[in-house]
Every structure is written in C-alpha cells, then in structure tokens.
Amino acid sequence: MLRIVLPELPQRLILIKWVWMSWMVLCVLLSGSRCLVTVHQPPVVTSVLGRDVVMPCELRLTDDERMVTPPVLYWIYMTHADTRRLWNPSEEYKGRIDLLEKSLNSSNKSILLKNVQWADSGKYQCKLSITTEREQSFRRKGNDTLLTVYENLIFNLTNHNASHLHCKVNVSRQDPGFVLAIFHNGCKLQTVVFSQEDPDLPYTTLSETISLMGGGKYECQLHHSEDLVAKSIFYYNPPVTGKDWDAENNVSTTCLTAVSGLVVVFPEPWLLYIALLLVPITFLLGLLTARLLIKH
Template identity: 55%
Template sequence: MKYRNRVQLMDDNINSRNKSILLKGVQWADSGMYQCKLSITTEREKGRKLGGGTVLMIYDTMIFNLTAHNDSLLCCEVKVTRYPNLFLSIFHDGSKLHSVDSAPNSTAAAQPYVTLSMNVSVRGGGKYECQLHLNAVLIMKSSFLHNPPVSGEEQDADKNVSLPCSPTVCDPGAVVFPEPWFLYGSLLLVPITILLGIIIIQKARC
C-alpha cells in the first residue's frame, strides 16, 4: 500500500522493450534492499524470473559551515540512510583532517536515517572540503573557503563562503577553456564565402 501511485513504467507502451520502473516521491522509509525481477514466458518454459537485488540509499543536503557559537569551528553535517560503510571526511588544502563512521544499522532505532556530523578546528585560511563516501566511492562533497582576518583589520565575514559543488567551484584549479569565438566566426564565413563565389560566377557568365 505504501507504494500505491508511486511506481510507474518508464514506457507505458506494451510493445516497448524498455521495462524499467520508476519509484517516485522517495522517502526515508523507502531505503533498504530491493529485488527487481523480470518475468519471462516462452513456448518452452511456462515462466522464469531474471533479475537481481540493489540497495536504495538516501542522503540529504550536506551542510558545511562555521558553527553559530564559534567562528573557529567548522561543522559538516548530513542525514543519510542507516547503512554501514558511509562516512565523512574533511580535508584542508588536500590534507585529510578527520573522519567519522556512520552509526551501525539498528532495526530498533526510531528513525530510518542517521545524522553524520563532525567538527574540526579551523587551521588557517584555504579550502576546506567535506566528503561523504560509501567505502571508496565519493557520494557527494561540499567546500568552504576560509579567509582569516588580517592583523589590524576587521574581519570581513562575507569572505568566508560555503560553496556548492561544481567543476570550477569545488576544484579551483580546474581549467576553464574560453569560448572559441574565432572558430565560430570562421565556420560562419565559409558558407558566406561560397555564396559570394557563386554570385560572382553567375554575374561573370551573364
């Protein structure tokens, strides 16, 4: 009953080869092991099922920022499915600072999720990055750029920024290539040049 109106075929056409199904409106309670089976009936066999299992793990938005009560303490926090081998790691300019494992899976727990949280002391300026891993696989990450106050000047809090991940934000060293406008212009000139050549030839024949 809890899946009513939340499971649908990716392609409703009965003759379609795509028999994939979609689970909509995923909730914390949906996490766990699923078995996906395809029933096949042939002339030789009345019926058989092919397929396998997969684990559905859910995670919330990662929060990575200075704590409200201490501007020299960074806190990384994220809600995840109660599943072993999920852990957080925090890095400062590429050096790992600390990690904490998720709570062990417990059927007696009141909530279907666990909150992974860790605090680290700010060790000077630079890029801090919090990463959520499943074993060796990176699931998600968030960055925090810290600019310590200059001696004799007031600290500008706006310089300390928690950044969502993108290729250029989470990796400031990523190479960003400029738009090849010269190439675009050259490609545009090719048909114009051909058209002008045809007009000139036509006029010469007249």
C-alpha cells in the first residue's frame, strides 16, 4: 500500500514559498526576454461637426526588438458595410486625410480627418504590417477607436417664456454614451440620457428645458462616458422692480457630489475596517487548524 508522508508544517511552508519565488523569477525572466510589438489606440475620440480631428495610433516596441523595414500603415472605417479604407485614402476620403508624422520610421501613426461629418461617426482601426529581426513578418492591429460627433450646444432663454431656460445639442445617432446635464450654481438639476430621434436625420437631439430657480450661474454640460465633452454657461440676473430681489425665489440646493469645489463628507467605513481585521485572523486560524490536523 502506497503511503504518502507529508513534511512538517514549517517545512511545507518553506517549500511553498520556494516554489512561489522560483515561479516569479521564471515569469520575470520570460517577460524580459519576450519581444513585444503593440499598436495602441484610444477607445473614444470626440469631435465637433465640421472640425478636424486627430485619430491617434502609436506603434510600441520593446528595447531589444529592431525593425527591418518601415511598417506599412492601414487605417480602415469598420462601421460601413464595405469597410472603407482611410489610409492610403480611398476615393471617398481623398483630400480629407493626412498623416501627422511624414517619416515612415516614426512610431506615431496617427491621421488627421478633416471636416468631420455625421457619416464619419463609427469605429476605426489602425493596422500595421511589420517586419522585425526576431519575429520576422507579421501584422498588428489596435483595439478600435469610436469616433463620436456633436454640434455646438445651444443654451438660452426660450422665445415664448423668459422664465424658462432651454439646452439643446445634436449628437451621433444610436450612441448611448452621450448625456446632457444642467447645473445651477454648481448643483445638478436635470440629466437627459436619451431623447428624440428622427430616422430621416443623421443625428439624435438631446434637449431639456428648466424653470429658472433664481439668479446665478446656469451651466449645460455634454458628457460622453462620464468625460466632459462641452459646456455652455448662462448667467441670469433677476429683474429688480423697485425693491430688492425676493430671497425666497433663490432656491438653495445641497449637492450630493463634489461639483465646483463642494466638499462631500462620507461616513466612516466601519464594515471595511472589520473585514480587513478578519483577514489575518482567519489566516491564523487556518494555520492553527492545519497544524492540529497534522499532529492527529
């Protein structure tokens, strides 16, 4: 009958530690000797309609890798059914595309897309054909960049009612990342996550109308995936009719987030403290239990 004899607990712990450290050293050695060639693109790029926009792409190599020939660059528009080519420019992009870096050996493979239109919204990919000393010939591609487009914000009093403030903006169609928010003296009043969409138009309209809540600074902000894209500010001074403005008409609101310098005080995370204390206690109890089992 085969009998397995386990070493004492201290010896086993030393053995586990030695195996772990050996594995870590092996991983470091392997990662240091491995040559990496990667292509980096940002996940999202946002542009104003009619402006020029840079589509970033960067080639990165480890220090011990060498290029044999300059890489061949390809940029493609992936959203369209026929996968249009931006670089070298196909017929529909001639005159609208340019390289930021003209040198073929440059690691910057970004392009400039001129006069952005609604139809340019969508996903783009940067590809490179590469030949290196160690990996020979191969292709690398980035993780795609989503180009989103918007028009300038319109933020002003409504024509039919001077006590209402209206914010409106047109954005890329079918893009749930856009959010419109209105603030009064730093406090958020309204948020619009979706609005009207006309199938005959190449864009979606986000809009919101609020009642004036007293004097001060009103701000309309356009966000995309929590990043501030654009904002418009409207300062409102209430009319004075023979006496000072009624203070009751100025609404004071406590913000729940840290906006415009407001400080938020959070309660002490006692549950987190207790959980952190339980971790070493649980570990020690496990060691004691294992030792008792081995003795018996």
